[in-house]
Amino acid sequence: MPGESSPRNATIGASRIWAVMMVALAARPLPCQAQDGRKLQPETARLRAVVETLASPEFGGRSGPGGDKAADYLVEQFRQLGLKGLFNGEYDQIIPGKEPNTRIGRNVGAMLRGSDPSLRDQWLILAAHYDHLGVHGGRLYPGADDNASGVAMMLEVARCLTRAKAPPRRSIMFIGFDLEEHALFGSRYFVAHPPVPLERVKLFITADLIARSLAGVCGNHVFVIGSEHSPVLRPWIREAGKDRPLTVDLLGADVLLLNRSDYGPFRGKSIPFLFFTTGENPCYHTPRDTPDSLDYPKFTEIARMIDQVVRTSLDAADLPRWQAAPDNPIDEAVALRDVLRILQKNGQAVKVNAAQSFVIRSTLDLLDQIVARGSFTPEERSRVIQGARIVLFTVL
Ligand SMILES: [Zn+2]
Structure with a gap:
């Protein structure tokens, strides 16, 4: 398969090579160490515990009162990690209804400020929708893959970043979106009412359904959508997927009929984005989307891969830029x-x-x-x- 390099590289001078090496080194994530020196990365047992909690009957399929309970749970997790509220110090962004003094949902967000004075006003967003379909005809729709899996990944990445020895250079927001199952209403509301000007959001990353396989038969495949508008992200994705039992497939958003999850409103604002998914499967949007049916080894690898892409993006010398005309690789x-x-x-x-x-x-x-x-x-x-x-x- 053709790579990113070209024959022209053979003729570049030594100083250019040096500069390229420095950029490459700067873009490579530092080994993420815990304060006690252990390697920090998303852990299977923790991912599973979050999924089992959010998909339990207590959370009512994360709609109505169960949705509120899930939002409360996220607030509590963010608080325990020592993360600050994203919306004027609050964790909640209330989504108002049409009638005065009514509300139809709530996004939940927290932030970790970057350490580099020249980069900390640049933001990355890591998001996952926490809502699901609720209870219908007395049957619980647990939504373990859709999208307790994405939320668990987000909380694990947040844990690793907050427990690392040094904070990242850029700043990051962690957002649990509500109402994704209602035409992406939560993320659309966020984009219309952002806590910082959207020009400062340099990359949006989300995941939805990351713990099974397409049609239940596509083994270790994981799809990454969005690099067609920001090709600079490709080597970061490849590096993060390397040496893992995963087949990483880069697709254009048009394969999925464009806006299939919360990246849609950000894509609409020409903000570089990445969307990770293992695709739909026979349990999708059924009461069978239960925690015991997930592929935890694969899920863990995907969460670790996203964690690596996030850390690379937070510390890289260069940032992805939006390229309006999609560049779809032969991959x-x-x-x-x-x-x-x-x-x-x-x-x-x-x-x-x-x-x-x-x-x-x-x-x-x-x-x-x-x-x-x-x-x-x-x-x-x-x-x-x-x-x-x-x-x-x-x-x-
Ligand atoms: Zn979903």
């Missing part, structure tokens, strides 16, 4: 080919019908040509994306 075609092959191979298990099977076959034919050639035309990409969308949205 995307490779990823789609591999995923479609898996779905084809598991056609019976994922109930692929004849029409879907035809779309998979013809899209795979085109992808094989593209990957062999190592390039694609815009027309070819739109045919691939159309095929992939038909498969992803009708099979799953």
Whole structure:
């Protein structure tokens, strides 16, 4: 697969090489040590404990009173970590209803200020929606993967950052969004009422469904969406995913029909973003989305990978910039080919019908040509994306 380097690198002078090395070193996260010297990273037992708590019947599927309870839980976690409230010192951002003195939800946010005087007014956001579908017909929708998994990851990254020996250079906000399941209303409200001017938000990272696999058959695949608008993030993602039992697939947001989670409103404001997901699966939005059905080893690796991307971003010399025209790498075609092959191979298990099977076959034919050639035309990409969308949205 073509990488990020080019033959031109062979001719650059020694001082340039030195400068590049310094930037690379500055972008590499320092080994994150706890105050007592142990390596700090998201831990399986802690991730699992948060998921089991939030997905328990007590939290009522995190809607209505159960949603409030989940928000209270987040406030308590932030407080225990010693993080300050994000909204004028408060943890809550109340989302008002149409009628006066009513409210329809609450975002919960906390912050950790950076240590570098020249960078601490630059912000990174790490977010996960905590709401889910509630109880319907007497049945609890626990939402373990959707999205207790994302919340647990966020709290673990927050724990690691607050327990590290030195604070990061830039500042970070941790936000639990409400009402994602209601047309992303919580994150839309936040973007319309941000606690700092949005120009200071340099990167938005969110995760939604990070503890299973696409269609239940895609093993160790994890999808990362958003680097098409900020290609500088790609080496950071690759570095963070390296030496892990994960297959990291970089996709463009248009594969998912654009705004499928809380990154949408930030994307709409041209703020660099990353969205981590393992995709939809047979338990998605059913009462079967329970804690015991998650893949905890995979979930832990993804949480650690996100933790590494966050730390790299907080301390890097350079920041991602928004590039309006998406730059979709050939890696995307490779990823789609591999995923479609898996779905084809598991056609019976994922109930692929004849029409879907035809779309998979013809899209795979085109992808094989593209990957062999190592390039694609815009027309070819739109045919691939159309095929992939038909498969992803009708099979799953
Ligand atoms: Zn979700």
